[in-house]
Amino acid sequence: MLSAALPFSASAELGEPEKDELKFGFIKLTDMAPLAVAYENGYFEDEGLYVTLEAQANWKVLLDGVIDGQLDGAHMLAGQPLAATIGFGTKAHIVTPFSMDLNGNGITVSNAVWKEMKKNIPHENGKPVHPIKADYLKPVVESYIDEGKPFNMGMVFPVSTHNYELRYWLAAGGIHPGYYAPHKGDISGQIDAEALLSVTPPPQMPATLEAGTIYGYCVGEPWNQQAVFKGIGVPVITDYEIWKNNPEKVFGLNKEFTEKYPNTSVRIVKALLRAAKWLDENDNANRPEAVEILSRSEYVGADYDVIANSMTGTFEYEKGDKREIPDFNVFFRYNATYPYYSDAIWYLTQMRRWGQISEPKSDDWYFDVAKSVYRPDIYQAAAEALIEEGEMDAAEFPAFATETGFKPAQTDFIDGKVYDGSKPNAYLEQFPIGLKGTDVIQ
Amino acid sequence: MLSRLSSRSFIEGLVLPAVGIVIFLLVWQFSANRIDTSLGQFPGPVQVWEQIQNLGTEHARERDKEAAFYQRQDERNAKKLAKDPDATIKIRQYTGKPTFIDQIVTSLVTVAAGFIIANMIAIPLGIVCGLSASMYKAMNPIIQIFKPVSPLAWLPLVTMVVSATYVAEDPMLEKSFLNSAITVALCCLWPTLINTTVGVASIDKDLVNVSRVMALSPMVHVRKIVVPAAIPMIFTGLRLSLATGWMVLIAAEMLAQNPGLGKFVWDEFQNGSSNSLGRIMVAVLAIGLIGFLLDRLMLTLQKKVSWDKNAVLR
Numbered sequence: 001m002l003s004a005a006l007p008f009s010a011s012a013e014l015g016e017p018e019k020d021e022l023k024f025g026f027i028k029l030t031d032m033a034p035l036a037v038a039y040e041n042g043y044f045e046d047e048g049l050y051v052t053l054e055a056q057a058n059w060k061v062l063l064d065g066v067i068d069g070q071l072d073g074a075h076m077l078a079g080q081p082l083a084a085t086i087g088f089g090t091k092a093h094i095v096t097p098f099s100m101d102l103n104g105n106g107i108t109v110s111n112a113v114w115k116e117m118k119k120n121i122p123h124e125n126g127k128p129v130h131p132i133k134a135d136y137l138k139p140v141v142e143s144y145i146d147e148g149k150p151f152n153m154g155m156v157f158p159v160s161t162h163n164y165e166l167r168y169w170l171a172a173g174g175i176h177p178g179y180y181a182p183h184k185g186d187i188s189g190q191i192d193a194e195a196l197l198s199v200t201p202p203p204q205m206p207a208t209l210e211a212g213t214i215y216g217y218c219v220g221e222p223w224n225q226q227a228v229f230k231g232i233g234v235p236v237i238t239d240y241e242i243w244k245n246n247p248e249k250v251f252g253l254n255k256e257f258t259e260k261y262p263n264t265s266v267r268i269v270k271a272l273l274r275a276a277k278w279l280d281e282n283d284n285a286n287r288p289e290a291v292e293i294l295s296r297s298e299y300v301g302a303d304y305d306v307i308a309n310s311m312t313g314t315f316e317y318e319k320g321d322k323r324e325i326p327d328f329n330v331f332f333r334y335n336a337t338y339p340y341y342s343d344a345i346w347y348l349t350q351m352r353r354w355g356q357i358s359e360p361k362s363d364d365w366y367f368d369v370a371k372s373v374y375r376p377d378i379y380q381a382a383a384e385a386l387i388e389e390g391e392m393d394a395a396e397f398p399a400f401a402t403e404t405g406f407k408p409a410q411t412d413f414i415d416g417k418v419y420d421g422s423k424p425n426a427y428l429e430q431f432p433i434g435l436k437g438t439d440v441i442q
Numbered sequence: 443m444l445s446r447l448s449s450r451s452f453i454e455g456l457v458l459p460a461v462g463i464v465i466f467l468l469v470w471q472f473s474a475n476r477i478d479t480s481l482g483q484f485p486g487p488v489q490v491w492e493q494i495q496n497l498g499t500e501h502a503r504e505r506d507k508e509a510a511f512y513q514r515q516d517e518r519n520a521k522k523l524a525k526d527p528d529a530t531i532k533i534r535q536y537t538g539k540p541t542f543i544d545q546i547v548t549s550l551v552t553v554a555a556g557f558i559i560a561n562m563i564a565i566p567l568g569i570v571c572g573l574s575a576s577m578y579k580a581m582n583p584i585i586q587i588f589k590p591v592s593p594l595a596w597l598p599l600v601t602m603v604v605s606a607t608y609v610a611e612d613p614m615l616e617k618s619f620l621n622s623a624i625t626v627a628l629c630c631l632w633p634t635l636i637n638t639t640v641g642v643a644s645i646d647k648d649l650v651n652v653s654r655v656m657a658l659s660p661m662v663h664v665r666k667i668v669v670p671a672a673i674p675m676i677f678t679g680l681r682l683s684l685a686t687g688w689m690v691l692i693a694a695e696m697l698a699q700n701p702g703l704g705k706f707v708w709d710e711f712q713n714g715s716s717n718s719l720g721r722i723m724v725a726v727l728a729i730g731l732i733g734f735l736l737d738r739l740m741l742t743l744q745k746k747v748s749w750d751k752n753a754v755l756r
Contacts, residue, residue: 020534042514045514050515050535055709056699057708204712206714297539297713297715298709301709301710301713301718302713302714303715303716
């Protein structure tokens with residue numbers, strides 16, 4: 001249906017970039033690594049692109065930058081291009097040809113909450129048994145509610161992966177994270193909530209937790225490890241344990257940009273693919289070097305040790321309780337970079353589950369939105385160019401001839417539910433907490 | 443007699459300020475040791491000195507990278523030409539990060555632009571308001587209402603208006619530069635405007651009468667009588683206005699993430715590394731020092747153009 005409109009399928013040699021001076025935005029998180037590496041290793045320059053990378057204050061500023069053209073592209077939350085395209089928040093047609101990483105987030109609670117929570121958690125060899133479910137947090141939340149204290153938690157943006165992960169984890173443990181009702185003008189997301197979630201920019205999470213404004217948060221690295229280092233909180237679970245190998249950030253471009261500058265778009269993806277591969281090569285052998293790059297003040301800027309904690313395959317929960325999680329950050333393996341439609345649809349189902357999409361939608365609607373935002377055609381053109389140049393091998397990519405864009409049903413969720421991207425409405429029926437079917441918040 | 447006088451001015455001019463600075467440094471070091479933040483100890487003078495050196499090395503390293511960048515670009519362009527002699531070659535600006543010194547320069551240029559825009563409006567308007575009491579009465583409520591508005595309130599409006607109205611395919615000026623400069627202008631307009639008005643309105647009646655007797659044309663009256671007489675007050679306004687502008691700029695850069703010292707401070711705050719506080723402290727000192735130098739500059743100018751060389755200025 002869509003293939004007729006694809007301008008990127010031609011296999012002719014890739015032309016010069018139409019626009020070669022580019023400015024990309026990013027947020028100070030370790031998962032911006034592909035951008036930093038593509039810049040520092042000269043991959044952008046190899047494509048004839050002169051790229052400036054600019055840290056942005058928060059996700060809203062970043063998105064507005066891409067919409068009004070101050071930024072040519074940006075490191076984005078997977079939900080952002082989807083939400084912008086369907087008009088939740090600012091409306092604009094943003095597309096993504098490249099998935100930046102899998103996993104990489106964690107949920108941290110304050111020391112006081114951890115002390116209460118820990119009493120409920122089974123121990124083995126003196127250490128808590130992981131993964132830690134929100135069931136153990138539920139009594140703590142209830143005691144706060146009994147005392148009339150709101151249980152506040154932080155996440156980074158209403159359509160962020162972190163919001164959906166935190167909600168998923170809380171709801172799986174029977175804690176209601178609240179609904180949105182944009183049709184009634186309520187975008188606080190706290191209707192019926194037992195835990196009240198609000199937005200805090202990632203770098204300010206530890207400080208907000210320390211100030212006692214929130215009792216926990218869900219954020220990307222290094223801001224969970226930062227809490228351990230500062231001794232102000234304890235990470236209880238990583239998103240790898242909530243949903244193994246979940247898709248995380250994407251690289252977002254304005255649709256207009258991809259139409260006006262097709263060669264530039266493909267070349268950007270080429271550079272990013274090389275960077276992603278470099279990051280995962282030889283069992284993360286390049287990670288220490290990547291950490292050094294990220295610790296520079298113009299990128300993430302946190303201390304080397306803090307970033308290294310999670311980037312080099314380990315994760316420190318309670319102080320001293322450091323465990324191996326080799327896949328905590330995945331940039332390339334498991335086809336991490338391919339923009340799967342099923343990933344897009346999962347985010348859309350979560351928007352529906354929590355009321356950001358207030359009306360019931362048909363399965364076809366989910367497919368259509370996913371196809372208008374996720375652009376494997378651009379990805380494919382870039383991958384094929386790299387294969388042709390001998391830079392990469394066809395085996396490193398999905399088999400383009402047969403790839404449907406839908407991953408097989410995924411089972412690795414903390415609550416044991418199964419996600420099949422080809423049946424979005426049926427998927428939502430499984431959850432006791434959350435909107436489904438014809439539900440509309442009145 | 444003479445030796446006593448010079449020793450006294452020696453004490454006043456050098457020894458006392460030095461004592462002040464030494465006491466300040468001691469108090470700073472002493473209290474810094476006792477403040478523990480989640481980013482480590484509050485930086486004392488020693489740590490700040492280290493960061494000054496670090497920022498210096500970083501600047502040098504960035505310049506090396508810049509040179510390498512242009513060299514790579516030249517090679518790439520040469521290759522492109524070899525492949526296709528008709529290819530159009532453009533030299534692209536260096537894309538690396540701005541260093542601390544670059545940020546200082548950006549901030550200075552921005553504040554200068556905002557200051558000039560503001561005073562191109564404020565001085566003529568002030569003269570008109572000073573000359574005509576009815577004009578002043580008409581303008582007064584507007585001046586009084588907008589004068590106390592914080593730059594941070596203007597900023598979102600300025601940002602949106604600039605994005606909407608300044609659309610060019612290949613813009614000469616960055617939008618972020620315009621945002622900062624206009625916000626600065628909106629805030630440093632008022633001191634000059636008010637002081638010019640007062641200065642012009644309070645010209646010695648004798649001077650006005652002389653002008654009348656000589657039947658000077660309005661333009662000549664303004665040029666020969668009004669402006670020279672009002673110069674001290676105009677400059678008082680300009681000094682206040684430049685000081686306001688400098689303060690406003692840092693805040694605006696921080697909030698809007700526009701390049702400059704404010705962004706440097708915000709970026710470091712967000713980095714949250716163990717060096718961040720020390721680097722922010724360097725920026726604080728630099729901001730203060732530059733603000734002081736700007737004020738001295740205005741004072742020198744004021745002394746140069748003022749006709750009353752005996753007036754005490756401080």
